Amino acid sequence: MTRTHWLFGDQLGPAFLAADDHGPSRDAPVVMVESRAVFRRRRFHRAKAHLILSAMRHRASELGDRVTYVRADTYREGLRRAVGGGPVTVHQPTSRAALALVRSLDNVTVLPPRGFLVRQEDFAAWARGRRALRMEAFYRHVRRDHDLLMEGGGPVGGTWNLDHENREPPPRGARTLGTAAPYRPREDSIDDEVRRDLDRWEHDGDVSFVGRDGPRLFPADRREARTALRRFLRHRLSGFGAHEDAMLSGDDTLSHSLLSSSLNLGLLDPVECVEGAEAAWRAGEAPLNSVEGFVRQIAGWREYVWQLYWHFGEDYRKSNVLGHTASLPDWWNDLDADAVSARCLATVLRQVRDTGWTHHIPRLMVLGSYALQRGWDPAAVTDWFHRCFVDGYDWVMLPNVVGMSQFADGGRMTTKPYTSGGAYIDRMSDLCPPCAYRPNRRVGEDACPFTAGYWSFLHRHRGLLEHNARTSRAVHGLGRLKDLDALLRQERGRGEGPP
Incomplete structure (x- = not known):
């Protein structure tokens, strides 16, 4: 049969x-x-x-x-x-x-599953006997095993990871990077039908959505996804690397590929993405730091997250080493960007509300960092990211949020919590100068909620973080803060209203 x-x-x-x-x-x-x-x-x-x-x-x-x-x-x-x-x-x-x-x-x-470079049994063999499953070691394994950006048995250029070349702040005074616009599809009769159905479901009270819909910004079929990939490789990849961690108020996409939703729908295969990027470098059409950074996102991080989702088991979902239990406030759940005064947070929430997407640094260092500093329940934060992002699926968000963003696993994925004061956001964006809050102020009406929240977070978890080699120096800095008591009183009184 x-x-x-x-x-x-x-x-x-x-x-x-x-x-x-x-x-x-x-x-x-x-x-x-x-x-x-x-x-x-x-x-x-x-x-x-x-x-x-x-x-x-x-x-x-x-x-x-x-x-x-x-x-x-x-x-x-x-x-x-x-x-x-x-x-x-x-x-x-x-x-x-x-x-x-x-x-x-x-x-x-x-x-067996499809859509990934590494088989689960191969990852299990790689992981067996290792004390720590760090992404960098896994990434090198994938590069070797799939002959990606390799030459003479070693990495092209002599270096595995060019991340240090990919952390430049945006050009001073620039509102955009000036990169060619990303591919955007045209809606058709199928989209019209989908929109009518969603309107009817909402009208009937059958379902409830958050955020705005339309026009559709991401590919919905293989032809569109292939077109988006070609446009990125030809017109955007060359400028991707240097500013991939930057944020600009007038440029939501910078040089990012916007291919994650197509990969996660299965419309693109990771092989064609990384091999296409390598071909661009070998043809002299894109610099190595851009190509290696893109390959690392797909052959490194995406593969790593997929494998850890299955490797860590179902109990990983319950990880909460920091004991964070606070509920997500309504303004956050409703993507009410207009209620927020802090310009960085309002800008990123607005991007999510209007498109269901923002790139990895706003996700990690604005949205995730704010949730971590406020002590919100990591399971609820994970669910929010899953629901509110067009590329969000359970396997994507569970390790990304529980492990990296919220440090709820205590370091099984990453070596430190990814959070910072306003100085980082000020350095990597143009969001702070017009803001009502000052990134160098911890206390007072103009105190930056990220700066105050950062020191409050370190104080709250100093017993754990002072023994971490990557956070101990910052924790010891608490002793030099003459306004620490005032800061803690201020943070206790902040409540759950928008900053």
Whole structure:
């Protein structure tokens, strides 16, 4: 009997229908299930819901008569309506919950995952016996194993990591980097249908969204994703490296690729991204620091996060070494950027509200840092990032937020908490000069909430952080603060209102 192959909504590229030793049979019928319950369980960003549904329906349109596309309340119901009890194959889903679901169905055979460079068994072999699973060591392993940016058995240029060349602040006085604009798709009749459906669901009170929707900014099919990749490689990659950690109020995207949503929907394969970047360097079209930085994001960090999601196990979700339990305030959950006076936080919240995206430094050093300093529950912060970002999935956000952003795992992923005072934001952006708060002030009406929050955070966790080699010096600096008592009183009285 022919097995039907099930495509989840983040398995939309050709790799997930490749007929090989670990794929579905050639010309196998396909089923796709659009589950309304997914959107009831969480308050997703409206632009994210739009992108996912648009991408699924575009893929179904491409597959034509080969696919049975079911709109149902749940995955289980939709699969039953499509195939009854007939045999089904599916590539391993990207979340533990979805994997548990497909494994619970007697008629479903789970195939190995697709969309990543490293097999899970290969990562397990690499990790076996290691005291620490650091990204840098794993990244070098991937580079060697996949012959990426290698020459004569070593890294091209003689250096594995050029991050020190990729931390330049934005040019003084510049409102933008002047980089060519990123690819933006054109909406079509499928997008119109998705928007009407989402409007109806909201009107009927069936679901509730946050953020704004439209026009669609990210690719929803393979052709669009390939076009976005080509535009990045030809027109934006060369300027990516030096300023990848910078922030500019007038330039939300700088030289970033904006390919994460396409990779995480399965529309792009990581191999074509990193090999395309390497080809650009070998052709003299992009400098090594830009290319290595981009390759490190995909072959290093993205692969590392995917592997740790499965390697650390389900209990990793409950990590909370710092004991943070505060609830997320309504203004944060509602993406109410207009209620916020702190210019950096208002700017980044506005970007998330309007697009469902911002690049990695605003995520880590503005949004994540603020949540960490306020002591918010890391599980709630993780869920917020999952819901509010177009590229956010459980496997993406769990290690990124629990491990790196909120340091809730106590250092299993990273060697220190990633938080800072306002001086870092001032150095890496143009956001501070017009702000009502001063980055060098800890106490008073014009005290920067990040500067005050940073010292309050260090004080609150000094017992843990003074033994960390990367934070001990800062903790010892608490003893030199003559206004520490006033700062702590100020922070206790701040409450949960917007800064």
